[in-house]
Every structure is written in structure tokens, then in C-alpha cells.
Amino acid sequence: MKMVCYTLKGVSYAYHTHQEIIRNLSIHVPEGKVTAILGPNGIGKTTFLHIALGWLKPLEGEVTLHGTSLGRYSRRDLGKAVSLVPQNEHISFDYSVLEYVLLGRTPYLRPLALPGDEDVAVAREALETAGIAHLEHKPVHELSGGEAQMMLLARSLAQQPRVILMDEPTSHLDLANKGKVFDLVRSLSFRGVSVLLTSHEPDEAFAVSDFTILIGKGGLVMAGDTPEVMSAENLQRIYGVPIRVEKVNGHTHFIWYQCKG
């Protein structure tokens, strides 16, 4: 039997009355796997992540994490269990990379406490894992897009979470940096960390995920193991454009057509 990370039962959410962005969603997210939440822009993928984070409270239904309702976790315990890698993090002040990553230790500190040597060691280990240990002293405003993304990941790793929520982690990255992020995501999953990431790129989701949740207009949802769910037919229903699946040298590619005639 598959271990379950998140269970959503009849979850609905709306930013404005009568405009539910998520409607009566019931789903199990597997433990220790990479789960892709795939769908077109503006469909509620980020909302899904924010509900999983506990940041947004469902209007109806219940979300449980490892069998316990999110509402029963203390703020610190939830911070230790779940970390977030946002799509963009506007950092107003020029922290060094290590100072920023050290913020990930906050759930382990009492409200008035400062991080100690052990926390610094964990933060340095996170930098090492993310492959940016050499940037430790660099001011965050001097980082490239790829380095900044790895720093966000390192901060989330410093939380030593069991679940990492990633909001379109590769949307601003070039191919080489996308590869680095996906390698890290796979290695985290190998170490038993559950990763939920949003994407609107079928190729990327297919390449990195074990489990896929497809979200379409009108609350349409299909979920299951990635190879089963990500068929041309399902993707066409979600995106509303013709999509063809092709295998090239054993790799699956999703080709969509824009040109007519």
C-alpha cells in the first residue's frame, strides 16, 4: 500500500464569492515521491500549494498531512514539516546568501532565540546540497537567476522538511539550471522527501515527477502515476489544444501544434 503524504477531502477555495478556483477536490498525494501539479495558467496550481502549506484555509473540506489535520499542527511544527519555494521571492535587503539560507532554521528556534552554530552548520550543509556553497558570502542581489533559485531551495532545505512545495521552480531558468533543479528534486525524493511542484510544461512535469495531478477548467482533475495520467488525450482536455506524444530515443515528448494548415 502506498504511503500518503497529503489527503484532501472535498476541498473548495474561492478568492471571491461565487468564483471557486478549487471545487470539491478530493485527492491523495503519495509520500516520498515527486508530485507534479500540472495545468494551464491561472487554474489554481499556486492556490493548491498555498492550501497544502496551510497559508490559505479551505472554505470547505479538510486537508491532512501525514494523517493529521493541518489545523492541528502548531505553527512551528508545520514549519518543520513543510517548506515553500515560491516562484519569486522579493528580498528587499541585501542579506548574504548564508544569512538568507539561515532563515530556514526559524521553525527550530524559540520566538526570541537567535540561530546558533548548529543552525549555521545545517545552513552550510543545505548550501552544499544545493551546490552553491561557494556563494556563501555573496550578497543576494548579486546572484544570477539560477543561483537565486538554488538559494531559495537551499533555504527550504535548511528547514529539514519532510515535504517541499515548489511553485514553478524552473519558470525563469535556462536549460542548464533547469537540469540542476530537477537533479536536486530527484535526489531529495530519493532521500524520502515528498516534493510537490507546480508546472505548466508537460515535458518538465513528465521528466521529473512520479505522480501527476492534472487540473483543468471547471475543477477538472485527474491524478495518478505520471506515465498513466499524462496521455495526449488527458492533456488535450486540460489545455484545450491538440497535443501529440512522441518517443525519441526512449524519451517522451509532448508536442503541441500552434500553426494551422
Next chain:
Amino acid sequence: MKQFRGPSFTGALTGLSALLLLLMVLSVLLGRYPQTGFTPLRSLLEDALALRLVLTLRLPRVLTAVLLGAALASAGNAFQMIFGNPMVEPGFLGVSQGAAFGAGFCIVFITGALWAVQLSAALFAILGLGFSYYLARKIRFGGWVLRLILAGIAVSAVFSAGIGIIKFAADPMTQLPEITFWLLGGLHSVQWRDVYYAAPIVVAACTILVLLRWRINVLSLSEETAYSLGTRPGTERFLVLTIAAVATAAVVSVAGIISWVGLIVPHLTRRLFRADGRYSVPASMVLGGIFTLICDDAARLLFPGELPLGVITSLLGAVLFIVVLALKQVRVKA
């Protein structure tokens, strides 16, 4: 590779604290009696008037200047970090304009007695803060920070309009100069009772801000990231801003509107030390004290008559601002 070169943070802060103490001693001795310049120590033993002047006028004034600087700079730093905006100052959220309105209202419609003007200024400063929070809760769009910024702008604008009306209604021969001088800010009328009133509030607020310095770092991030790190961003930001605003209200009600201290000193602190609240929160307090003390010394001795402190802080603050923006960054090690 070592990125930051210079003295350690503890060493630098200790040095700055020692400099502040030295400046306080020198400022107490600095004045116009028995002659312009430093009062010789021998005069304090031999001249009863000189001793009385130092103990009853200069000492409370110097202490108030340090409290004023520490409060405005640390509150400004907290405001800038919480709002994620380096152009925010602690009088934001209707505090400064509320205090100004309260002072003007009291002078024109109630009494010009100093204690009453200060009390009215403090009450309206807190009222401005309360209005801003109330309005922010009523605004139906945008995140928490944007709503507070909009509410602060709106409440400040209402109080500014009120000050305009009060100035229009004021007696141009007696009340208007008093309002204008109060709005320019100064420590010329400070007595020991002002120290007794402001010191407990400022010391308590600064202590809490120092204790919360790591938390302030976390609260400078986006709301969802701060939440994901186990904080309650809404509640904790409200707490930090309220503490900073109350400290600001306490000193503004004593000294009037002293601009630029809460804006430039946090900038200078981040340039000299680091943005990290572990360093910038305590360092801004010490630097704020030094900056305000130097400005106050200049205000009372630079010209034959005393200049309003707010004018000197604006002048020196603006010059420093240009220098800080133009100069290469120098920082100390953690």
C-alpha cells in the same frame, strides 16, 4: 574568499557605543555658559549656576536626544524591514502627522501649555496609528503590507489637511509661530520630566525590538514565505509595528517632528554593518543616538540663536543620504 572585511560586529558596536558615551559627556559640557564652548570641569565645582545648568538643562536634553535618535532609528529600521521598503520612515501610519495635528489642535483650541501640547500630540499619534490599522482592515484588496501603506498615506493626508485648517484658524501673532516651531521640532524645552516620560517607553520598545531582531528578518520576507517558516506574519508584524510606532509617538510628542533620522540612519546602518536584523537593529539605535546628538549640538551652538533640530537633521540627513548613495559599501564582519 572573505567577502566582508573590517572589524568584527561586536568590536564595531562596542566602539560606537563608547563614541556615543564620549559624545554625551562632551555634549553635556558644551554650551554658552560661562562662555561659548566647553564648560571647564573646574567651573562645575566653583560655579553653582554652571552646575545647575548642566544638571537641570543640558543633561536631560542630551539624554532625550539619545532616546530620540535611538527610538526613531530603530523604529525606522523596523518599519523599513517589515514593509520591505527602504523609503519608509517611522512616522508612517499616521503617527507623525497625527502628533502634529494633536499639537496644533491643543495650541489653538485648548491651551499652549507644554504638557498639554505633548499629551495631545501623543494621543493623536496613537489615534493615527489606530486609524491606519482600522482602515487597513477595511480595505478589500491587496496584501497586508499594501493595505497598511495605503491606509497610512490616507490617514496622514487627513491629518495634514487638518493641520492646514488649524494653521488657517490660528492667531498669526501668537499661535501660528508656536505651531510652526513645534512642527520644525526641537529639544529646547526639554526637562527631566520629559526624560522620565519618554525613557521607560523608549527603553522598553528598544529592548523588545532587539529581542525580536531575528524575527524581524523573517518578517521582511513575503507573507507566504514568512508563514512557511513557522511565524504568524500578520500578528507578529502588527506587534513589531505597534512597538515601533509607540516609541516614535513617545519621542515625537516631546520633540515635535524630527525628520530624516528614521530614514537615513537605517540606511547608514545597513551600509556600515549589514541588512541582517541581528546587526542592524542594535547598531541603528547607537548610530541614531550619535546622529541626533551631533545634530542637537549643532542646532544649539552653530548660530547665535538656536535652530530647530528638525532643520539640522533634514540638512545633515540629506547630505549623508547623498554620500551614502554615492560611496562604495563598507561593511563589518559578523
